[in-house]
Amino acid sequence: MNSVTETRFGLYVGGEWTATDETEKVYNKYTQSLVGETAVASEEHVIRAVGAGKEALRVPFSPYERYEVLSKVAKLLRERNEEFATTIADEVGKPIAEARGEVGRAALTLEISAEEAKRIHGEGIPVESAPGSENRHSFTKRYPVGVVAAITPFNVPLNLVCHKIGPAIAAGNSVVLKPDEKTPLCALLLTELFEQAGLPKGRLNVLTGKGDVVGPLLTANEEIDMYTFTGSPRVGQLIREQVGLRKVALELGNNSATIVHNDADVEEAAKQVAQKSFNNAGQVCISVQRVYVHRDVYSSFVDKVKAYTKEIKLGDPRDPSTNMGPMIAESEAERVEAWVKEAVEQGATVETGGKREGVFYHPTVLTNVHDDMKVCRQEVFGPVVAIAPYETEEEVIAKVNDSEYGLQAGLFTNNLAFAMKAMEEIEVGGLIVNDTSGYRVDHMPYGGVKKSGHGKEGPRYAIEEMTEEKIVVFNL
Numbered sequence: 324m325n326s327v328t329e330t331r332f333g334l335y336v337g338g339e340w341t342a343t344d345e346t347e348k349v350y351n352k353y354t355q356s357l358v359g360e361t362a363v364a365s366e367e368h369v370i371r372a373v374g375a376g377k378e379a380l381r382v383p384f385s386p387y388e389r390y391e392v393l394s395k396v397a398k399l400l401r402e403r404n405e406e407f408a409t410t411i412a413d414e415v416g417k418p419i420a421e422a423r424g425e426v427g428r429a430a431l432t433l434e435i436s437a438e439e440a441k442r443i444h445g446e447g448i449p450v451e452s453a454p455g456s457e458n459r460h461s462f463t464k465r466y467p468v469g470v471v472a473a474i475t476p477f478n479v480p481l482n483l484v485c486h487k488i489g490p491a492i493a494a495g496n497s498v499v500l501k502p503d504e505k506t507p508l509c510a511l512l513l514t515e516l517f518e519q520a521g522l523p524k525g526r527l528n529v530l531t532g533k534g535d536v537v538g539p540l541l542t543a544n545e546e547i548d549m550y551t552f553t554g555s556p557r558v559g560q561l562i563r564e565q566v567g568l569r570k571v572a573l574e575l576g577n578n579s580a581t582i583v584h585n586d587a588d589v590e591e592a593a594k595q596v597a598q599k600s601f602n603n604a605g606q607v608c609i610s611v612q613r614v615y616v617h618r619d620v621y622s623s624f625v626d627k628v629k630a631y632t633k634e635i636k637l638g639d640p641r642d643p644s645t646n647m648g649p650m651i652a653e654s655e656a657e658r659v660e661a662w663v664k665e666a667v668e669q670g671a672t673v674e675t676g677g678k679r680e681g682v683f684y685h686p687t688v689l690t691n692v693h694d695d696m697k698v699c700r701q702e703v704f705g706p707v708v709a710i711a712p713y714e715t716e717e718e719v720i721a722k723v724n725d726s727e728y729g730l731q732a733g734l735f736t737n738n739l740a741f742a743m744k745a746m747e748e749i750e751v752g753g754l755i756v757n758d759t760s761g762y763r764v765d766h767m768p769y770g771g772v773k774k775s776g777h778g779k780e781g782p783r784y785a786i787e788e789m790t791e792e793k794i795v796v797f798n799l
């Protein structure tokens with residue numbers, strides 16, 4: 324069959340599209356109308372996909388050929404930018420401007436991966452410096468791990484797929500991808516581009532279906548060499564438990580903090596916070612959730628954030644004037660509503676927002692919060708930001724660190740000594756000075772500590788995760 328019959332997709336296994344009797348429906352998150360239907364993978368499909376991946380590894384696929392395929396996919400993706408952007412807007416509910424931005428970033432992620440394919444290298448090891456090894460010489464080389472299973476979330480369904488397929492292919496691996504069942508369409512369209520670009524059969528296999536069914540089938544398959552997962556800490560933990568001694572990279576959640584110090588550009592900080600708290604309706608792992616503001620500038624900062632937040636226009640994601648779309652499901656909007664209600668019962672003040680309309684939750688600014696409220700302690704993953712004052716550098720660093728998570732944090736200050744102290748002491752994978760926790764470009768090392776996971780993304784760093792380093796020592 325073709326990959327698509329109108330909007331119906333098969334599984335992609337060993338370079339062939341396969342239909343299944345059972346299908347999974349995909350809905351437009353704004354209109355709730357049907358936008359696509361995918362096949363549903365069974366255990367047999369998992370076995371076939373992994374087998375195809377293993378088989379493909381036996382056929383030479385040079386670094387330059389990998390570079391060429393990945394570059395071609397990036398080019399095709401740029402050519403079909405609008406189709407991908409509208410697909411993301413429909414299946415996620417992400418405003419079209421943000422969706423276009425995601426497509427551009429996804430193409431860049433593939434271009435960076437293509438470049439990295441040509442420069443995977445080991446290093447010379449000076450073994451001769453050890454007494455008794457004077458006549459030895461040594462170097463290392465990196466080799467693909469084999470078959471990589473990639474499991475991805477709903478919120479950034481194209482670029483986060485590219486962050487897994489790009490480096491895995493660049494490093495010489497085969498991939499079995501399982502995109503999120505709520506937003507699989509752009510990953511399936513991307514698979515068509517890999518096919519069109521001439522990716523050898525079996526190097527990419529795509530299995531769709533419910534995560535709690537297909538996921539365990541993947542983790543139970545002993546032929547898979549590595550798992551790369553982006554999603555919730557709950558599922559990350561399950562995968563960790565199920566895969567035993569095999570390699571795992573986990574990109575999980577966060578309750579991201581940003582500090583606004585008394586010497587900061589308060590106007591700029593407020594503008595950035597109001598934007599990075601509500602992008603994709605707050606459904607971003609580095610979305611600003613907790614803001615700690617120095618008492619000297621607290622009132623003026625809260626006023627400014629409120630004013631910027633009130634300008635956010637909710638509506639149809641396809642309408643270019645919309646700033647914020649719906650959440651992924653009404654049940655998620657109800658959960659956020661319940662968490663805000665609970666915070667208010669515990670003493671929080673709603674400065675603006677605090678209202679649900681069906682699947683929309685209005686962008687919400689909370690003050691008078693304390694660190695043990697759910698909206699501070701847990702990951703909201705919705706359009707809610709909680710603002711609290713602080714007085715000393717030590718106090719605010721302790722507050723930021725008082726979290727189970729540690730993905731990224733932001734700090735607005737012009738005080739270099741404070742910025743360096745924060746770099747030394749804040750427990751995160753990335754500290755962003757003079758911007759929010761929400762800053763990311765695709766070639767930087769990206770990944771968390773604590774319950775935010777382990778292993779880095781960014782093509783160069785993901786390639787390190789997806790390769791094994793081998794040493795050779797010559798006794799001459």
Ligand SMILES: NC(=O)c1ccc[n+]([C@@H]2O[C@H](COP(=O)([O-])OP(=O)(O)OC[C@H]3O[C@@H](n4cnc5c(N)ncnc54)[C@H](O)[C@@H]3O)[C@@H](O)[C@H]2O)c1
Binds near residue numbers: 533534536553
């Ligand atoms: N650190 C990062 O880079 C990053 C990026 C994006 C999202 N996230 C996190 O992802 C979460 C939101 O995404 P989500 O709701 O799609 O997450 P999720 O964990 O519910 O789903 C992620 C993926 O796991 C699959 N899955 C579900 N159950 C499974 C199981 N039992 N075994 C294997 N796979 C299973 C889903 O189908 C989906 O493909 C948030 O916590 C967010 O912070 C992290």
Ligand SMILES: O=C[C@H](O)CS(=O)(=O)O
Binds near residue numbers: 478479608609763
């Ligand atoms: O949701 C988390 C994403 O990794 C953030 S970004 O889209 O990559 O910037």
